[in-house]
Amino acid sequence: MTDHELATKLKELAETPAPPARIDLDRARRLGERRRRVRTTVLVVGCAALVTAGGLTAVSAFRTTPPAAPAAVLPKPPSVAPSVAPAPTDNPLVTKASFGWLPEPIKGVEYGAGEHGDYALAIGRGDLAPMIWLAVYDQEPALDRRHDMGGRAVRVPVRVGDRDGYWITTDARDPLNRGNSYLRWPTGDGRWAELNAYYLALPDLQQVLLRVAGEVTFANRAVPLPLHISGLPEAFRVADIALWRRPDQDGVPWRAVLQYSSNGALATITVSPPGGRADGLGKPVCTTKNGLRACVAIDKPQATGITSQELLSRITPIGPDESKWTPHVIG
Known part of the structure; x- marks a missing residue:
């Protein structure tokens, strides 16, 4: 959370009688993916009986047919909750x-x-x-x-x-x-x-x-984003990813913010329409391309092993048309 956002939330708290929290900090606990593994075994035992009888008359011979046996009632398999599809790995x-x-x-x-x-x-x-x-x-x-x-x-x-x-x-x-x-x-x-x-x-x-x-x-779905990244350093780990729509606060219709931690450092990528502010710690390096502004800020480049300019060179803004954004962001 940036200083600006923190100040905004504290101002709301002071001026509004007991409003609910704007951000649920309980959601900070990562919700680990769980795959339900259910084994269902259905044992069906069927049996058939064939009963024949023979009779002979002066004009014909025929086989009598016994009454039909009751239809077998097969046990219904227990209901099984569908498994959750794995989450995409390139977003x-x-x-x-x-x-x-x-x-x-x-x-x-x-x-x-x-x-x-x-x-x-x-x-x-x-x-x-x-x-x-x-x-x-x-x-x-x-x-x-x-x-x-x-x-x-x-x-x-x-x-x-x-x-x-x-x-x-x-x-x-x-x-x-x-x-x-x-x-x-x-x-x-x-x-x-x-x-x-x-x-x-x-x-x-x-x-x-x-x-x-x-x-x-309910399904794991990659959210389309307005950028493509050719690759990230192996040590990068997701810290916080957000697609925000706060035009009254940000002055732009939306901002995409991708924050990664690496060896104690924080690298922040911000993509927005021109005029949007850059998030993160450290001095941002920015470029404007395809109608969007992309910025990278790294607070400790020596820890990440990559400079802000080098990381920025791996980023391609896609454009403001959301129908063209991609669910395949990295790679």
Whole structure:
């Protein structure tokens, strides 16, 4: 998080009566991929009996047919949760779930991966932009996983699509929890999904959020990004990757920020339309190409074994047309 973003969030906290946190730090725990391995064995034993009888008359001989045996009833195999497809390896930004329908106040979807968690965020506009966070957990989380409900968290059962889910609130008479709403439900592959919505004021908000949840799809999907990188040093490890859509704060429609750690150093790649600021530590080196501005900042080049200019030379901005962005970013 940059100093500018930290200052903005502290200002919001000071001026707004008890708003929900803008970033869920609990999502900092990396959600490890789990593959469900289920072995199903179905043993079917069938038997057949053939009974014949013979009879002879003066004009013909024929075989009598015994009554048909009851049809064998085969045991139904137990239902098996579909396995989760492996995440792509040539893109550092992979989402585990995707929104379908979203209400009108939402203007775009952000994605993040790394130390601040793996998430999709449907977001609107303004200083207190409406937000709907979407996260996927390998196991059902604790009811008050953020420990901010004072031990008073309760479930309010609700049907989410074809599954039994629940609201989480401090008052069972108010499933929306005074505007800081939590909706949780099991996915089809054995995991759990959660929506956390706030700054969202709409008629029939419960039905709105239930519709949003009901149209979420679950699959590992590489998020298309506006750059291609020919290669990264072997020691680079993902720190935080984000595709942000905060025009009111950033002055540009979107920014893609890729941060990598390497031997205690931090390398930050920022791609945005011209006018967007560069993130990261260290003095940024920038270039403008194909209608986009790309910048690289490395705080300790001697630790990474590569300079900002050398890393920048490996980056090709694709352009502002999002339909042409690539899910294959590296290599």
